[in-house]
Amino acid sequence: MTTVVLADDEALLRKALASLLPLEGDITVLAEAVDGAEAVSATLTHRPDVLVVDLEMPGVDGLEALAEIRRELPDQVVLMLTRHARPGVLRSALRLGVQGFASKSAEPSHLAAVIATLHGGGRWIDQDVSAAAIVDDSPLTDREIDVLRVTGAGYSVAEIASQLHLAPGTVRNYLSSAMQKTQTSTRHAAARYAREHDWL
Known part of the structure; x- marks a missing residue:
């Protein structure tokens, strides 16, 4: 049996998966989370075999939630769900393990089969996700992407640094470089530009 925590802000999809995954495989859903903060709490509480987490959630997104979880559970197995496989996001996710x-x-x-693969120690990237991520025309470095992602959430320089x-x-140096590359005059404009071009 494989235990799972499901984290997705789309209630209909989350509820459907919670109902259907146990019918598709030997899967038990231990908890559901509606956002990144709940995903962290549920994962640390239940310690599932696999965390199934949506990339894009309000407030704390999937990547931010995972970074927090990794501090407590460095070996947590994670399946990330996404609609938009932006190259920068895929790189950041892979860096987070x-x-x-x-x-x-x-x-x-298909998701049940992927969960079983991951629980067995394997890895999986859907073909449409990897194909979309191969086309990478971003001039930004990984660190510039990280800084712009956090900037986009409205944090100050001090909060980003922390x-x-x-x-x-x-x-500030990363932000300045990113602003030059995106030809924008503020860090928020740079973050917006990068997001519009699917670089984040």
Whole structure:
């Protein structure tokens, strides 16, 4: 049997998966979470074999939730669900040790098979996810992407520095470089530009 925590802000999809996954495989859903903060809490409480987490959630997104979980549970197995496989996001997720990436439009039977693969120690990236992520025209470095992602959430330079464990001056340097590359005049404009071009 494989135990799972499901985290997705789309109630209909989350409830459907919670009902269907146990019918498709030997899967027990221990808890559901509606956002990243709940995903962290539920995962640390229940310690599932596999965390199935949506990439894009309000407040704390899937990547931020995973970074927090990794501090407590460095070996947590994770299947990330996404509609938009942006190259920068895929790189960030892989850096955080995500073992699996699947499309949110995948059939429950496919997700059940992927969960079993991950629980068995394997890795999986859906073909449509990897194909979309191969086309990478981003001029931004991984660190610039990290800084812009946090900037996009509305944090100050000091808060960004604290979250990413960097010096404030280093954050300013990354932001300045990203603003030059995106030809924008503020860090928020740079984050917006990068998101619009699928670089984050």
